[in-house]
Every structure is written in C-alpha cells, then in structure tokens.
Amino acid sequence: MQINTNNNLDVLKSKLQNNKDNKKLMKACKELEAEFVKIMFKEMKKTVPKDTLMQKSSGREIFEDLYTEELATQASTNSSLGLAKLIYEQFTKTNMRNFSSKK
Numbered sequence: 532m533q534i535n536t537n538n539n540l541d542v543l544k545s546k547l548q549n550n551k552d553n554k555k556l557m558k559a560c561k562e563l564e565a566e567f568v569k570i571m572f573k574e575m576k577k578t579v580p581k582d583t584l585m586q587k588s589s590g591r592e593i594f595e596d597l598y599t600e601e602l603a604t605q606a607s608t609n610s611s612l613g614l615a616k617l618i619y620e621q622f623t624k625t626n627m628r629n630f631s632s633k634k
Contacts, residue, residue: 553623556619556622556623557615557619560614560615560616560618560619560622561607561608561615563614563615563618564607564612564614564615564618565603565604565606565607565608566603567607567614568603568606568607568612569599569600569603569604571603572599572602572603573596573599576595576599
C-alpha cells in the first residue's frame with residue numbers, strides 16, 4: 532500500500548487556507564453587522580426630540596457619534612443579532628455551489 536503524501540499535504544494546505552479564509556469572511560460579516568447596527572442606532576437617535584434649552588457644541592456631537600459607533604461595534608461583537616451568521620452562511624453556500632459547478 533502506497534500513500535501519496537503530496538496529495539495529503541495538498542489537502543491539508545487547502546483546509547488550512549479555507550480555515551483562514553473563513554475567519555476573514557466571518558470578520559467581514561461581523562463588521563457589516565456592526566455597520567448595520569450603527570446605521571440603525573443613528574436613525575433611532577433622530578427620532579428623539581432635541582433639547583431646546585441647551586445647544587449642543589460640535590465637540591459633543593462628535594463625541595456622541597463616536598459613542599454610537601462604539602456601541603454598535605460592541606453590540607455586534609458581544610451579543611450578535613445573528614445577521615453576521617446569516618450573511619456568512621449565505622456566502623459559504625454560494626461559494627460551495629460555485630466551487631462544485633466548476634468541477
């Protein structure tokens with residue numbers, strides 16, 4: 532019985548490369564979810580009535596925008612809405628279909 536080590540190494544390298552690609556894809560999906568949450572938070576903030584007694588300085592507006600961005604990032608990384616997972620699954624299914632149709 533002869534074992535072809537070149538094919539086994541190629542398969543192993545391919546799996547490692549796919550694992551790295553999958554991690555990058557999941558990171559991109561989480562970033563997309565964070566952007567979605569950020570947009571959602573900003574739109575929700577627009578519905579809150581403005582305070583007419585005190586005007587906001589430009590520094591405070593910048594701070595609040597940065598705070599909203601950080602909240603969105605933390606919300607998507609700590610307690611996911613599931614959007615990143617759905618996008619990831621959709622991309623991997625699409626890639627598998629494209630890969631199997633090329634063979």
